[in-house]
Amino acid sequence: MNLSKVKLVVSDMDGTLLNPESQVSSRFFNQFNELKKQNIHFVAASGRQYQSILDKLNHIKDDISIIAENGGIMKHNSEEHILLQLTKEDIEIAVELLRKVNGANIVLCGRKAAYIETSNPDFISKFETYYAEYKIVDDLTKVTDDVFLKIAVYHNESSEHFVLPEAKALNNRLQVIVSGQNWLDISHIEANKAYALKILQQQLGVTEAETMVFGDYNNDLQMLGLAYFSFAMQNAHSDVKKIARFETKSNSEQGVENILEELLISKQL
Numbered sequence: 001m002n003l004s005k006v007k008l009v010v011s012d013m014d015g016t017l018l019n020p021e022s023q024v025s026s027r028f029f030n031q032f033n034e035l036k037k038q039n040i041h042f043v044a045a046s047g048r049q050y051q052s053i054l055d056k057l058n059h060i061k062d063d064i065s066i067i068a069e070n071g072g073i074m075k076h077n078s079e080e081h082i083l084l085q086l087t088k089e090d091i092e093i094a095v096e097l098l099r100k101v102n103g104a105n106i107v108l109c110g111r112k113a114a115y116i117e118t119s120n121p122d123f124i125s126k127f128e129t130y131y132a133e134y135k136i137v138d139d140l141t142k143v144t145d146d147v148f149l150k151i152a153v154y155h156n157e158s159s160e161h162f163v164l165p166e167a168k169a170l171n172n173r174l175q176v177i178v179s180g181q182n183w184l185d186i187s188h189i190e191a192n193k194a195y196a197l198k199i200l201q202q203q204l205g206v207t208e209a210e211t212m213v214f215g216d217y218n219n220d221l222q223m224l225g226l227a228y229f230s231f232a233m234q235n236a237h238s239d240v241k242k243i244a245r246f247e248t249k250s251n252s253e254q255g256v257e258n259i260l261e262e263l264l265i266s267k268q269l
Contacts, residue, residue: 001246003266006040006229007210010067010197011256013046013053014130014180015216016233020252022129024056031260032060038267041204043067045193047152047179047219049114050075051132069109070177070187070219071196072149076203082111083196084188086148086174092141094151094170094186101166105154107131110146123154126182151186152179159184178237179219194222201226212263214248214256215240231259 011017017024035042043065044053050068054061066075074081086094091108098106105123108115114134116127127134137143155162160178167176167184175192179185201211212229213220216236224230224243232244233255241247249255 001229001262003212003229003263004269005210006212006263006266008041008043008201008204008206009035009212009260009263010043010045010223010227011214012193012216012220013044013048013056015235015251016214016220017044017256018056018251019254022056025254025257027254027257028260029060031257031264032063034264035260036063038264040263040267041065041206043197043200045197045213045220045223046070047150047183047185049109049131049133050080050111052130055132065200067193067196067200069149069191070179070185071191071193072109072187073111074196074199076200082147082149083199084149084191086151086188088141088144090174090188091148091151094174095140097166097169098151098153098163101153101155101163103155103157104163106140107134107152107154108140108143108148109150109152110143110148112146114152115140115143115146123156127154149187150191153184153186154182155184156182158182177219179217185219192222193220194226197223197226212259214259215244216251231255 045067047070114131163184175187177185209228211227213227214231216233230244231246231248232241235250248259
């Protein structure tokens with residue numbers, strides 16, 4: 001595996017770059033400094049809220065690109081771009097359907113903040129891991145003072161088993177993706193991380209042969225297809241392992257950092 005060609009490194013956050021405690025390792029931050037010296041650009045690509053990604057990568061945020069909300073928003077060269085957003089009708093239809101799903105906690109993801117209808121402390125304690133800015137409102141369909149990028153749904157047991165069967169009814173107008181054990185994302189029909197990554201590749205003049213991507217869940221599938229060096233985490237969903245060309249250790253074993261170490265060594269040979 002000749003990694004010396006790599007010019008662009010793209011990593012998902014949860015289950016990938018973040019460890020099980022939802023933290024970025026000091027090892028990665030040290031490696032990032034070396035990546036910069038080698039003119040290798042880094043992209044954090046996540047279903048997470050934009051503000052949450054900034055919070056996790058705060059002291060390198062000015063030197064990286066960010067793809068947030070599954071491609072709904074992108075930051076590059078210190079400029080933010082809203083790529084794809086939901087309409088008022090999209091939100092009304094999706095929220096009405098999801099309110100009928102037993103155990104579903106609905107999050108309306110806006111550019112300014114995330115919005116929820118529940119004050120359940122058990123859900124909020126989990127929710128705050130992913131959302132740095134949020135508001136509790138009476139009715140998600142009545143929130144108007146924002147641009148809406150995605151609807152996320154949390155289920156305490158399994159989003160794939162309990163939410164997806166009902167949410168599939170939205171597939172004719174919206175994109176429905178299982179993004180984690182407990183999370184499902186509903187976005188613009190064309191929104192995904194690959195949509196934004198392809199724009200970045202074109203702007204940077206980087207080919208798929210020069211791109212390295214790490215992912216762990218189904219919202220990474222299209223993005224993995226844009227890189228020759230596509231890596232599934234050991235803890236990844238089986239669908240991701242089928243798509244990825246390579247595999248690395250789990251996020252609890254610093255699988256991303258281990259491959260970045262090999263990448264940096266290859267640049268020195």
